[in-house]
Amino acid sequence: MSKVTELTLSEKREIAEYLVRRSMRIGRKSSGEFDSVSILYNGTDPSCREFALMVEEECWKVGAYTLTREYSSVRNRLKHQLMPEESLKRMDPISKAIAETVDVRMFIGEEDDPAWSD
Structure with missing residues (x-):
């Protein structure tokens, strides 16, 4: 049985950069904005927070x-x-304003309790 290894900080940053720049192509729109x-x-998952902040930093670089928010x-x-x-x-009205303003939406992690509405 193989052992699962944790990604290094450098590998996580590389994935965040790839996600922002190549996969989602975040940056300047064709309008120039x-x-x-x-x-x-x-x-609820510290690794999700860590990665979300890395993604946010990559967004800033481009x-x-x-708008980075925690979900639970x-x-x-x-x-x-x-x-x-x-x-x-x-x-x-806050969700409406976000929906009308935001170009890219992403959820990092998973639903921590899929049955929360039961």
């Missing part, structure tokens, strides 16, 4: 604007428990 990037990451199923569930139903039925 720079991309706006939303990075949402699994806040001139992109970033526990916090999302709590939000849905605490908010009044009337508020939950409406479009979140």
Whole structure:
């Protein structure tokens, strides 16, 4: 049985650079403006935070604007428990503004509790 090895910091940075520059082609748009990037990451996994910040730094290197946010199923569930139903039925104005502004969206990591809404 083979042993799984952790990536080195250098390898992680190389992957972040490849993701931003080659895979997602983040940077300057054909209009001359720079991309706006939303990075949402699994806040329960420290390696996701580490990689998300590397991706954010690579975005900055190509001139992109970033909004980096932590995600947690526990916090999302709590939000849905605490908010009044009337508020939950409406479009979140912050989410709407992000959707109208952001060119690139990415989620780093995985859903930490896929059954949180059960």
